[in-house]
Amino acid sequence: MSAAGPRSGRGRRRGPASVVPEAEFRSYYGLPVLNRPTWKPLDIAGYLFLGGLAGASSALAAAVSTGAAPPPGRVRPGLVAPLRFGAAGAIGLSLVALVHDLGRPARFYNMMRVFKPSSPMSVGSWILSVYAPAAIGTAALDVVPLPGRLGPARRPLQHAAGLVAGLAGPAVATYTGVLISDTAVPAWHGGYREMPFYFASSASSAAGGLGLLTAPVDASAPARRLGVAGAVAELAVGRVMRARMGLAAETFERGRAGRLLRAAEALTAAGAGLALAGRRSRAVSVAAGAGLLAGSALTRFGVFHAGVASAEDPRYTVQPQRESLGSRPSEPPEPC
Amino acid sequence: MPVGTDPAAGAGWESHPARVGFFTDTSICIGCKACEVACKEWNQVPDDGLKFSGMSFDNSWGLGADTWRHVAFIEQRRPVAATGGAAGPASPPGAAGELRWLMSSDVCKHCTHAACLDVCPTGALFRTEFATVVVQSDVCNGCGYCVPACPYGVIDQRKEDGRVWKCTLCYDRLKDGMEPACAKACPTQSIQFGPLDQLRERAAGRLEDLQERGVTGARLYGDDPHDGVGGAGAFFLLLDDPEVYGLPPDPVVTTRDLPSMWKRAGLAALALAGAVIAAAR
Ligand code: SF4
Numbered sequence: 001m002s003a004a005g006p007r008s009g010r011g012r013r014r015g016p017a018s019v020v021p022e023a024e025f026r027s028y029y030g031l032p033v034l035n036r037p038t039w040k041p042l043d044i045a046g047y048l049f050l051g052g053l054a055g056a057s058s059a060l061a062a063a064v065s066t067g068a069a070p071p072p073g074r075v076r077p078g079l080v081a082p083l084r085f086g087a088a089g090a091i092g093l094s095l096v097a098l099v100h101d102l103g104r105p106a107r108f109y110n111m112m113r114v115f116k117p118s119s120p121m122s123v124g125s126w127i128l129s130v131y132a133p134a135a136i137g138t139a140a141l142d143v144v145p146l147p148g149r150l151g152p153a154r155r156p157l158q159h160a161a162g163l164v165a166g167l168a169g170p171a172v173a174t175y176t177g178v179l180i181s182d183t184a185v186p187a188w189h190g191g192y193r194e195m196p197f198y199f200a201s202s203a204s205s206a207a208g209g210l211g212l213l214t215a216p217v218d219a220s221a222p223a224r225r226l227g228v229a230g231a232v233a234e235l236a237v238g239r240v241m242r243a244r245m246g247l248a249a250e251t252f253e254r255g256r257a258g259r260l261l262r263a264a265e266a267l268t269a270a271g272a273g274l275a276l277a278g279r280r281s282r283a284v285s286v287a288a289g290a291g292l293l294a295g296s297a298l299t300r301f302g303v304f305h306a307g308v309a310s311a312e313d314p315r316y317t318v319q320p321q322r323e324s325l326g327s328r329p330s331e332p333p334e335p336c
Numbered sequence: 337m338p339v340g341t342d343p344a345a346g347a348g349w350e351s352h353p354a355r356v357g358f359f360t361d362t363s364i365c366i367g368c369k370a371c372e373v374a375c376k377e378w379n380q381v382p383d384d385g386l387k388f389s390g391m392s393f394d395n396s397w398g399l400g401a402d403t404w405r406h407v408a409f410i411e412q413r414r415p416v417a418a419t420g421g422a423a424g425p426a427s428p429p430g431a432a433g434e435l436r437w438l439m440s441s442d443v444c445k446h447c448t449h450a451a452c453l454d455v456c457p458t459g460a461l462f463r464t465e466f467a468t469v470v471v472q473s474d475v476c477n478g479c480g481y482c483v484p485a486c487p488y489g490v491i492d493q494r495k496e497d498g499r500v501w502k503c504t505l506c507y508d509r510l511k512d513g514m515e516p517a518c519a520k521a522c523p524t525q526s527i528q529f530g531p532l533d534q535l536r537e538r539a540a541g542r543l544e545d546l547q548e549r550g551v552t553g554a555r556l557y558g559d560d561p562h563d564g565v566g567g568a569g570a571f572f573l574l575l576d577d578p579e580v581y582g583l584p585p586d587p588v589v590t591t592r593d594l595p596s597m598w599k600r601a602g603l604a605a606l607a608l609a610g611a612v613i614a615a616a617r
């Protein structure tokens with residue numbers, strides 16, 4: 001087969017050859033069918049991580065600080081404050097990343113021009129418009145005193161803002177699963193059933209990690225529980241997603257995405273293990289928290305790159321669609 | 337969504353002209369690229385460099401921000417009898433055959449259910465009164481969501497500019513009662529413009545004609561209102577599998593699954609809230 005002919009087989013931009021012989025498929029010179037996502041990995045994969053971290057942290061902070069008249073020993077200021085500050089910082093950085101990723105950053109406000117339920121990005125913008133001020137306000141009220149007569153309103157105001165952030169947080173952490181699945185990218189759309197659960201787990205693991213990293217051991221029990229549960233769910237849901245995805249699941253195992261996701265799994269598992277082992281040790285808890293946070297971040301970058309790889313190889317677009325048509329490709333003629 | 341919908345009415349146009357589109361009959365395309373040139377000239381689409389591809393006569397690679405018509409060239413060795421236009425004597429069956437040169441001018445499909453339009457968060461992408469899909473460049477903020485949403489790899493971001501661009505089906509010309517520049521320039525009428533239902537009828541006739549003449553590989557692509565995008569506003573007569581031309585064999589608008597995605601996201605959010613409350617106790 002000449003290099004110039006329309007070819008069957010692997011696309012030109014692929015990594016190392018796999019050992020499994022691959023089924024025939026036809027394409028236009030091995031070029032991708034889809035256009036490559038224009039999103040910058042650091043901005044958008046970074047946002048998937050930071051948004052999840054922020055949303056789950058706000059939820060945890062609200063749940064911990066809202067317990068019905070908690071007995072004195074169970075108020076956990078040592079946990080709530082760092083979660084609030086972490087959430088505010090993460091969502092602040094997220095907004096910067098999201099605006100930075102736009103082709104026309106100065107037009108970011110057009111995101112609020114319409115409300116479109118058919119666009120997860122529109123829905124997400126409106127969710128963020130509620131969540132981000134609440135999360136940032138909650139943290140700010142810890143440090144910024146209210147002027148004069150408003151002073152006494154500070155605590156109730158903070159409590160209310162924290163509740164709003166805590167209620168919107170889970171939406172922030174899960175809509176991003178819809179955001180990336182609602183595309184033609186095979187590895188993203190192919191995971192649409194599991195992606196919101198995958199991201200919710202990853203967000204829980206990250207928020208738990210943040211609590212373990214920052215709170216003293218006598219206050220961090222809720223973070224420990226959430227982190228371990230999130231990590232276990234993340235590992236399980238990730239596997240289920242890949243098992244059900246079909247052909248594009250390969251992109252989660254190969255190349256850069258494969259390396260990122262293997263590292264993510266190792267870090268998440270190690271983080272969960274340390275979190276269980278380190279109930280009394282601050283040092284072990286810090287290591288556990290760092291592992292969970294890093295694992296969650298690498299998961300998002302891995303998912304991002306798997307999607308890009310699946311868009312860049314026509315096989316992941318053509319072959320499943322052929323199968324869904326229930327027809328075999330025509331016998332390829334001899335190329336010239 | 338119901339079949340046979342009226343996309344312009346669905347988008348809120350109360351009275352509107354008939355839905356228009358393209359029927360690109362690739363069996364009579366001669367690969368002259370007049371459409372590519374006319375499109376660039378009329379729409380003032382910037383130069384995007386000339387990169388030698390080695391892919392037959394194709395040096396524009398595919399559709400993108402600065403290529404709104406793209407002519408694909410595919411060289412095959414196949415008995416001449418199997419080609420479309422040639423009425424000459426057939427080669428003996430099974431002969432190695434001569435060169436068969438497939439050419440096809442690709443364009444935005446102006447989908448009935450357009451993913452790009454569905455996912456656009458700013459409303460920059462909209463449905464015109466002609467039921468075509470157009471980007472308002474004064475609204476687009478370059479979020480890039482439409483790019484991975486398009487199942488055909490049509491719309492793309494212009495780097496220097498930040499916004500996305502694609503075929504407008506010459507919205508400006510349509511408003512003045514003129515046909516799009518590419519169809520006007522096509523010397524063989526491979527690109528036909530007109531009301532979509534008329535084009536569909538004409539295409540069905542042409543397909544029958546070709547099949548009667550023994551062109552077994554001929555098929556219509558994108559003409560079926562029951563397909564995954566509810567039928568394309570720009571559809572094709574092809575002589576080989578769609579993927580050979582770089583087209584997806586069975587594209588589906590991604591938002592078809594969106595209700596299910598939202599439901600799952602809602603469940604996931606509830607699960608997360610539940611986990612958090614359980615962990616905090
Ligand atoms: S082909 Fe792509 S860019 Fe054109 S209308 Fe359909 S989804 Fe939009």
Ligand code: SF4
Nearest residue numbers: 456476477479480482
């Ligand atoms: S890049 Fe422009 S046209 Fe595309 S989805 Fe974003 S705002 Fe809409």
